[in-house]
Amino acid sequence: MLGTLTSGAAGAERFLRLASASVRARATARPAPLVSIIICNYNYERFIRAAIESALAQTYRNMEVIVVDDGSTDSSRMVIGEFAAKGAVKAIYQANEGQYSAYNAGFAASCGDIVMFLDSDDVYLPQVAEAVVAAIVPGVAKAHFRLSFIGPDGELRAGRTPRVLSSGAVGDLLATKGYLYSSAPGSGNAYARSALLDLFPLPITEDKHGADFYTANGSALRGSVVALEEVLGHYRLQRSRDEEKTSLVFGNAAKQGNEADRLRARIAMFRQHVQERLGLDLPTRLxxxxxxxxxxxxxxxxxxxxxxxxxxxxxxxxxxxxxxxxxxxxxxxxxxxxxxxxxxxxxxxxxxxxxxxxxxxxxxxx
Structure with missing residues (x-):
């Protein structure tokens, strides 16, 4: 009988130790981060529905989706309104001020620990939020990933971008040698909110495109970058196959022309912004x-x-x-x-x- 009582007491003690350890683990466990997906749209009624649906279809559930319409004159707002009426997204409607202003509005309205900017003509795969949550740990400013190509009607095309994804302390190269690391396009990035706080609001420029240049490169000055090797989204090519096969220039923004002049102006403004907001003097040549x-x-x-x-x-x-x-x-x-x-x-x-x-x-x- 005495042996039975001793055994029972030992079992109870062991149970209490395990229960106490479980409580401590739950108390110290990192809470599930909130992920904010911000979709900036201008006159993409043809594509915006697919972008929103891809953001809402994530396997990771602790999320918010914010859609900023930058003064569209087509039926974009009607499509966005359908989702907003159901409470599925937070909609922000503003006059046409460009991508920088849309990024600012979306970021100001967001609460996420992790922030993603999805171009309204691109789409995410369902597991992207789950993947970036696992990758963005303390000390990581940004995780980026590859995007495969789709055509104007959503048809899959051969290829993906980028070929190379940088990782590690790439901000050091930017700060010392002026080297802009190999980054994914705008939709292929996820940021720790802490890495963006000092960068926002972004400056409003005459060039209404290129806000992701600031977030991709500026965030690397605030922590390390993690490269995810899998394809986690689709980059939409708006030109026909024949047009792509004859073009030397990649990307939809390039259709505006004057790429070299626009890039030089963007770099000058970026250097000034980083100096003012982060207190860093970057090399003149980036x-x-x-x-x-x-x-x-x-x-x-x-x-x-x-x-x-x-x-x-x-x-x-x-x-x-x-x-x-x-x-x-x-x-x-x-x-x-x-x-x-x-x-x-x-x-x-x-x-x-x-x-x-x-x-x-x-x-x-x-």
Whole structure:
């Protein structure tokens, strides 16, 4: 009998220890972060429904979806209103002020520990929020991931972007060498709110596009970047297959033209904003491979005379090689291949150089 009582007391004591440990674990466990998906829209009535539905279809449930309509003149607001009337999304309607203003409005209205900006012509896969919640731990400012291509009607196309995703303390390279790391497009990023607080509100500029340049690069100055290897969304290509196959330029924003001038103005404003808001003086020259490869092929191949192409190569090739050489993500082999590629783009007859240039500069053309 005594042995039975002793055994029972030991069992009770063990149960109490386990119960106490369970209570302590629950008390110290990290609460499920709130994820804010902010969708900024302007005259994309054709695509906005798919974007909203993809945000609402997440397997992760602790979420809010905010839709900012930036003065659309089509039927976008009617579509957004259908979701807002059900309480599925928070809708913000404003006059047309551009993407920077829409980002500001969406961020100010959000409460998420993790913030994502979904372009209204793109869509997320259901597991994206769950994946970024697992990736963004203390010390991580941003997680980014690849996007596969879809066409104007949502049809799957070959390819994905980007080919390379940087990871680690990439903000150090930006602060010391002016190297803009390999980042996903706007929809392919998720941010720790703490990494964005000092950046917002973003400055309103004459160029109404490019807000993701500030969030992607500015957040890297506030912590490390994590690369998720899987495809977690779709990037919508609005041009036909034939148009993509003949274009040297990747991305829908590029259709506005004057890319080089717009980028220079954006960099100047970004440097000023970072100095004012973060107290950091960035190098005067900010360079990335993704922009330099595009500018290189556009400038070189617009020249019909061979001598002019050689002269342009000396001008554009310096910045391109700087971007290639300083990339932490490129192997020695890849850097050598890119150097050979650049030389061939210059010296080959234009009919042969064009498809070679497109293969690297515009992944959607493949």
């Amino acid at each position: 360079i990335s491979f993704s922009t330099e490869k595009q500018e290189f092929v556009v400038q070189v191949l617009r020249e019909d005379r061979y001598v002019n192409r050689l002269a342009m190569d000396r001008v554009r090739g310096t910045d391109l090689w700087y971007a290639v050489r300083n990339s932490p993500d490129f192997s020695v082999l890849l850097k050598s291949c890119l150097a050979i590629w650049a030389v061939l783009v210059v010296i080959l007859p234009k009919a042969m150089a064009m498809p070679l240039a497109r293969y690297v500069a515009n992944p959607a053309s493949r």
